[in-house]
Amino acid sequence: MLDLKSLPKVPEEALSVLLIDLTALVPVSQNTLKSFWAARKESESNVKYLIKAANITAKRVEDKELREFAQNTLIINEAETLEEFGKRIEAVQNFLIAAQFDQHFLDEKSADDFDRVELTESEKASIRELLAKARRLTTDAQYLSAGQKRKVVYHISCVENELFKDISRFNAFIAAAHDVSSFVKQFGKDAKPLAEAIQTAKSIPESKLEGYKRIETEEKPKQITGPDE
Secondary structure (H helix, E strand, C coil), X not given: CCCHHHCCCCHHHHHHHHHHHHHHHCCCCCCEHHHHHHHCHHHHHHXXXXXXXXXXXXXXXXXXXXXXXXXXXXXXXXXXXXXXXXXXXXXXXXXXXXXXXXXXXXXXXXXXXXXXXXXXXXXXXHHHHHHHHHHHHHHHCCCCCHHHHHHHHHHHHHHHHHCCCCCEECHHHHHHHHHHHHHHHHHHHHHXXXXXXXXXXXXXXXXXXXXXXXXXXXXXXXXCCCCCC
16 A cells, blocks of 8 residues: 655645556456455555545645546546546546646646647657557566556557557557556566556657657756856
8 A cells, every 4th residue: 555655745746646556556447346346355445545645635736627627536436437437547647747737837838739749650660669569568467467458558559549640649658658657666677678668659759749848948957158158
């Protein structure tokens, strides 16, 4: 169980950690929460614990829209499927990312600068090769449960679907990266090759997004010139 004392002190950062841990506990499945928990009582208590912690954290988030969306979305309905529950967690993750971008820029740049990207055929080919590697690693990963494997394959498929579009959505890459990052935390070096394949695929569109280019420019240290310059 997560040690709440280890959470970041910034509410938005703490919420992000809690959502990643929640995602790792919920496999992609058409089974209902009720039937899933009937066989896994420990999973039920862990999910309810994290949902409560996430809601407490959300109350301290500065952005009102994010705060209300998280509190209205992070609820438990035992009749819904695990896939539906997972999608609601992902929706809060995406809202959180967008809210953090808004807070970063005083001039409120368009969120499209962080999400919509045009990839070349060569870039798409490189991404497909990395995703194929990620699929193989997922299939062979003895440390992953069947449910965890289905979840990773689902996110990989979402990214692959974006590659058929003229303009791809970066959020699909973020969701996949969030998914595998939790495995590194859980399983250590065994999960690193899978995480690296997804992260490398994610880095290709990320390097082209105008929003991230602005962040990189703003965060570069200013050069100190000499007295004669």
